[in-house]
Amino acid sequence: MEKRQIKVTVNGEPRLVDVEPRLLLVHLLREGLGLTGTHIGCDTTSCGACTVLFDGQPVKSCTMLAVQTDGHEVTTVEGLAKASELDPVQEGFKEEHALQCGFCTSGMMMSAKALLMEKPNPTEEDVRWALSGNLCRCTGYQNIVKAVLWAAKKMQSEAAV
Structure with missing residues (x-):
């Protein structure tokens, strides 16, 4: 399957990543970017373990495609703390x-x-x-x-x- 390059800001850091059109956001975060704080619980939006912020709004990343984040901002739990200070x-x-x-x-x-x-x-x-x-x-x-x-x-x- 042909990959598509997207530009997404993750936890304040602009990223250019190549993704397959069918790749779920949760898999991009965990496997593609190494941000394992976002958990995979059900793959059906039932549990909320995969919740991240998409342009400041909570979304379940297990049913959102990574390509949908092109040009947007995603915040994960790793992005809450500032330096050595907890949110x-x-x-x-x-x-x-x-x-x-x-x-x-x-x-x-x-x-x-x-x-x-x-x-x-x-x-x-x-x-x-x-x-x-x-x-x-x-x-x-x-x-x-x-x-x-x-x-x-x-x-x-x-x-x-």
């Missing part, structure tokens, strides 16, 4: 003990980040709705919700400074 969402997951096995964590964090970029002061109901497309089999969600609310408060306090 408030990552810090919230740590502080509120919001992970167990960690398989769903990257997708949860990316959905949470999208929510907080759109709605900096979410309610618990907002958080639960934003995460409704992500499945966790371990935690029962309560600490995940607390982590997102913790991150929102931290981001608000940083913005006030």
Whole structure:
């Protein structure tokens, strides 16, 4: 199959990559670019483990073609932290003990980040709705919700400074 060259910005870094037209974004990220924080859970958009941000919006990368990202920006969980500093969402997951096995964590964090970029002061109901497309089999969600609310408060306090 003939490959096509695309230009995509991944975690702030412009990339030129050759992809087959049928290659899924999740496979480009994991195998083509070595960004293994994006997990493959179901290949049907049911679990959300593969959630990344596409131009700031959460998408399930297991059903998006890599060629669709040509000229766009993709952010993975690896793109959240800055240098040696955790993103408030990552810090919230740590502080509120919001992970167990960690398989769903990257997708949860990316959905949470999208929510907080759109709605900096979410309610618990907002958080639960934003995460409704992500499945966790371990935690029962309560600490995940607390982590997102913790991150929102931290981001608000940083913005006030």
